[in-house]
Amino acid sequence: MDGTYSQNDLSHVVDADKAHVWHHLVQHKGFETKDPNIMVEGKGMRVWNQEGHELLDAVSGGVWTVNVGYGRERIAKAVYDQILRMNYFAGAAGSIPGAIFAEKLIAKMPGQSRVYYCNSGSEANEKAFKMVRQIAHKKYGGKKHKILYRDRDYHGTTIAALSAGGQDERGAQYGPYTPGFVRVPHCLEYRAGDQGAPVENYGEWAADQIEQVILREGADTVGALCLEPVTAGGGVITPPEGYWQKVQEICRKYDILLHIDEVVCGVGRTGKWFGYQQYGIEPDMVTMAKGVASGYAAIACLTTTEAVFDMFKDDAGDPMNYFRDISTFGGCTAGPAAAIENMAIIEEEGLLENCANMGDYMVDQLNNLMDRHAAIGDVRGKGLFVGAELVADRDSRSPADEAQVQAVVADCAAQGVIIGATNRSVPGYNNTLCFSPALIATKDDINQIIEAVDGALGRVFG
Numbered sequence: 419m420d421g422t423y424s425q426n427d428l429s430h431v432v433d434a435d436k437a438h439v440w441h442h443l444v445q446h447k448g449f450e451t452k453d454p455n456i457m458v459e460g461k462g463m464r465v466w467n468q469e470g471h472e473l474l475d476a477v478s479g480g481v482w483t484v485n486v487g488y489g490r491e492r493i494a495k496a497v498y499d500q501i502l503r504m505n506y507f508a509g510a511a512g513s514i515p516g517a518i519f520a521e522k523l524i525a526k527m528p529g530q531s532r533v534y535y536c537n538s539g540s541e542a543n544e545k546a547f548k549m550v551r552q553i554a555h556k557k558y559g560g561k562k563h564k565i566l567y568r569d570r571d572y573h574g575t576t577i578a579a580l581s582a583g584g585q586d587e588r589g590a591q592y593g594p595y596t597p598g599f600v601r602v603p604h605c606l607e608y609r610a611g612d613q614g615a616p617v618e619n620y621g622e623w624a625a626d627q628i629e630q631v632i633l634r635e636g637a638d639t640v641g642a643l644c645l646e647p648v649t650a651g652g653g654v655i656t657p658p659e660g661y662w663q664k665v666q667e668i669c670r671k672y673d674i675l676l677h678i679d680e681v682v683c684g685v686g687r688t689g690k691w692f693g694y695q696q697y698g699i700e701p702d703m704v705t706m707a708k709g710v711a712s713g714y715a716a717i718a719c720l721t722t723t724e725a726v727f728d729m730f731k732d733d734a735g736d737p738m739n740y741f742r743d744i745s746t747f748g749g750c751t752a753g754p755a756a757a758i759e760n761m762a763i764i765e766e767e768g769l770l771e772n773c774a775n776m777g778d779y780m781v782d783q784l785n786n787l788m789d790r791h792a793a794i795g796d797v798r799g800k801g802l803f804v805g806a807e808l809v810a811d812r813d814s815r816s817p818a819d820e821a822q823v824q825a826v827v828a829d830c831a832a833q834g835v836i837i838g839a840t841n842r843s844v845p846g847y848n849n850t851l852c853f854s855p856a857l858i859a860t861k862d863d864i865n866q867i868i869e870a871v872d873g874a875l876g877r878v879f880g
């Protein structure tokens with residue numbers, strides 16, 4: 419301890435935080451009457467705050483990130499060794515962990531061949547958007563530049579990423595937005611009625627809606643389709659049967675690049691290395707961030723096929739024909755050093771299998787809760803990426819009041835379990851409880867989460 423704070427008394431830290439830190443996604447008026455949580459320590463699935471309260475983290479650091487759990491010494495050591503030896507050099511040069519992680523990553527992604535490093539999910543998505551636009555300029559006189567994105571999906575916080583954002587409350591008040599981004603309908607089967615969709619073959623219907631947008635815009639203007647494999651913050655939307663196969667066909671038919679945003683699903687969250695691998699998708703570009711190094715270091719990657727890469731290499735005589743993008747912190751070596759260990763942990767501990775098994779168990783347990791709580795309208799999930807949509811009325815499916823949804827989250831926190839819920843994202847539909855425990859979760863951990871939710875639902879909804 420250097421005297422500025424002590425392990426036993428963190429009151430000065432709390433005061434400093436309240437005086438100076440501007441927290442993300444928080445209305446700060448509340449801190450006039452209560453203290454923020456300062457997370458002091460983490461081990462496995464659990465974290466401890468400034469008061470020494472132990473909390474079971476069912477959301478992997480709040481935003482589906484800490485996939486291998488807290489306190490991983492081997493990641494810390496690898497990062498320490500690496501940054502002492504060589505912490506940084508801009509990405510025009512290579513690094514040992516950068517090369518090794520790229521090789522390991524591509525080995526998990528048949529069909530992909532190149533890795534571009536940067537430092538956040540938003541940034542990775544923007545790189546992909548820039549590539550699409552540059553390809554449009556190179557091959558199509560700038561015309562085939564539009565990027566389709568889906569209602570309820572999220573691709574990041576920057577202005578162009580928000581321009582591709584399907585969550586209107588996230589985007590509200592931050593416009594005007596970047597032109598060239600066009601929305602397609604969501605594929606949440608539970609809400610098919612609100613879309614006026616047929617009950618039969620919903621997946622094909624939802625994919626057809628994308629084709630309708632392409633035809634309306636003109637296929638010669640559409641460069642890419644950017645989708646989450648399973649929509650995260652928009653309500654944990656698992657794709658309906660038949661959806662992805664049709665989407666892939668549509669992209670091929672109209673020569674549209676398929677950009678899969680794996681920022682949440684990537685590196686294990688659904689029980690496979692990547693969410694797209696659950697559905698047999700063959701993407702042209704893949705972006706990932708959160709789970710790549712489980713938050714031990716900031717790292718994001720954009721991977722592409724060799725065919726996409728080639729379009730930036732084939733004419734070396736043209737001084738403009740390369741990807742003229744800069745990412746300062748894409749050159750930090752801590753990210754790939756941590757990512758190598760993160761991947762090794764997942765392999766050595768069999769965490770993909772555990773994630774798939776525990777995810778199924780969690781979905782079963784939540785489905786069981788439906789017998790006791792009419793407020794649960796729908797349970798959805800893939801691996802340890804699970805959502806429970808709360809309703810005011812199961813027959814009409816009218817969404818539960820957002821204040822009640824937040825009351826369930828608060829009640830769980832009071833019981834020592836951190837869960838999440840969709841918030842300020844889709845107007846009128848911020849009603850899905852979100853669960854994304856670390857891939858190391860055991861049945862006992864899941865049971866503790868379910869018990870907390872059971873108690874909270876009983877108290878909030880009666």
Ligand SMILES: Cc1ncc(COP(=O)(O)O)c(C=O)c1O
Pocket residue numbers: 481537538539540541543572573574575646650651679680681682707708
């Ligand atoms: C699907 C998806 N894409 C992109 C992002 C943006 O990532 P970042 O916050 O690292 O910029 C997020 C963040 O929550 C996300 O959920």
